[in-house]
Amino acid sequence: MKHEHLARVIIVTLLALVLALPVIGKFLWHLSYPAVLEMHARLPESGGWSPSTITVRSGQPITLRFTSEDVVHGFAIGKLNQPEIEILPGEFVEATLTFSAPGTYTFYCTRWCGPNHWRMRGVINVIGDGSTPTPEPTPLYLVLGIDLDTPHRAEIMPHRMADPQRGAKLKDRLPAYALEHTTYLSNSPASLWMRLRAEPSLQVLNDDDLWDLVAWVWEQHTSPQAIATGQKLYAQNCAACHGETGQGDGVMMRDLSPPPSDNHITTYNGHTRPPDWSDPRQLLGASPALLAGKVTRGGMGTGMPYWGPIFTPEQIDALVAYLYRFAWNALPEHPLKR
Ligand code: HEC
Ligand SMILES: [Cu+2]
Structure with a gap:
């Protein structure tokens, strides 16, 4: 009698776990793709963006907290029509972004911070659901x-x-x-x-x-x-x-x-x-x-x-x-x- 009861409890628990899996998965997923990310800007000679590659999920907002460790920099994302963000040394400025479609986006510095300014670029990998962008035609x-x-x-x-x-x-x-x-x-x-x-x-x-x-x-x-x-x-x-x-x-x-x-x-x-x-x-x-x-x-x-x-x-x-x-x-x- 006792054993039968135990077995029942185990089965019910297992069932509950299986049913809860998607929810647990989503929770872990969110943990691994932080909703807030600190982003440090430095002259390209001193390392440029850190991090310079970020991965986000489509449809999930991410807040970037920018700061500069040397001079004034600017942040913008290639091909997206959104205003640049000015990044002042020692100060923090936040921007929340949501990408609707998976793909690779290049972000770049918008201020002539030095001779290698244009090398100050990084990549945002957007993964997840949504229609994948149409491949670019051959130039x-x-x-x-x-x-x-x-x-x-x-x-x-x-x-x-x-x-x-x-x-x-x-x-x-x-x-x-x-x-x-x-x-x-x-x-x-x-x-x-x-x-x-x-x-x-x-x-x-x-x-x-x-x-x-x-x-x-x-x-x-x-x-x-x-x-x-x-x-x-x-x-x-x-x-x-x-x-x-x-x-x-x-x-x-x-x-x-x-x-x-x-x-x-x-x-x-x-x-x-x-x-x-x-x-x-x-x-x-x-x-x-x-x-x-x-x-x-x-x-x-x-x-x-x-x-x-x-x-x-x-x-x-x-x-x-x-x-x-x-x-x-x-x-x-x-x-x-x-
Ligand atoms: C960091 C310096 C630098 C920047 C910034 C730069 N260029 Fe250049 N560009 C060059 C150099 C050096 C050449 C010559 C070497 C070559 O053609 O690859 C050149 C060549 C070119 C040529 C070829 C010209 C020809 O007659 O063959 C074009 C077109 C051009 N650039 C357009 C642009 C445009 C448009 C921008 C801005 C969006 C730009 N460049 C920004 C340095 C730069
Ligand atoms: Cu810069």
Whole structure:
């Protein structure tokens, strides 16, 4: 009789345990993925973010408690449209984040804290339920087989400032392919110019009329908003190296020896230096696919950071559209013009 009772108690207890398993599991799960995490920011030379890799569950909020151990840093997560968090030395600031979908997110410092600032990055692995993000499409430069690392200076350039307004008046003469977005993406301004020059229907136009047309085509693939976005992103993320006017003389680069006269990476030895975009040939010889590819992939050792995990494709398009302004705007005063 006694034994029978004991057995019953054991069975009931076991059953209760089995039924409670999911709840217990969830409890342990929460223990292993803390709801609050202290996050220390230091200059990249002193270790950068600590921790630099964090794992969170989708749908489960995590509170990050930031502090800086040296200078002012900033925190933002790539491709997510949320305001940056300013991190002051010796102070704590909190932010609660909830990720709705699993995936890998890159977080980065938003302040120019030093020459290696851009290396101050880390990763958030979001695991758990939710639709997995659609894999990114193959970058266009790979589809087109563009080598990002060979020189691409244009052999030709306008004799005067190309004028899209003047180009607009001639636009009806353009062959249909010139208006396609893929034509813009896969051609440099100089290569489109050469294709147009070979068109029998455009023989009546002089060389500079054709440049006006190319400048007009370039304008059709951007917007004032995109240019404004590109300008802002450039000032925050690129000007420190590339310089405000794109001459490759940003504050982080001024101490380096000047670039060799032909101004291209493949001939750099020792120091790398950003190209001088006030020489129009540098950008007039580059297609949007090439520039976007370089921005996304980076220089792989040249000192040019990779921005693929940081910016959305729209932001990269906006940056590329903004860069061409350096070439078009440089035209009137540039010495090569003479
Ligand atoms: C830490 C310095 C640094 C920062 C920051 C930087 N760059 Fe660069 N960039 C370079 C250097 C050095 C090169 C030349 C070497 C190379 O092409 O890889 C370069 C080259 C490039 C090129 C290739 C240009 C050409 O004509 O071939 C593009 C495009 C470019 N950068 C865009 C950007 C953009 C856009 C940003 C900001 C989002 C940026 N860079 C931020 C250093 C930097
Ligand atoms: Cu920093």
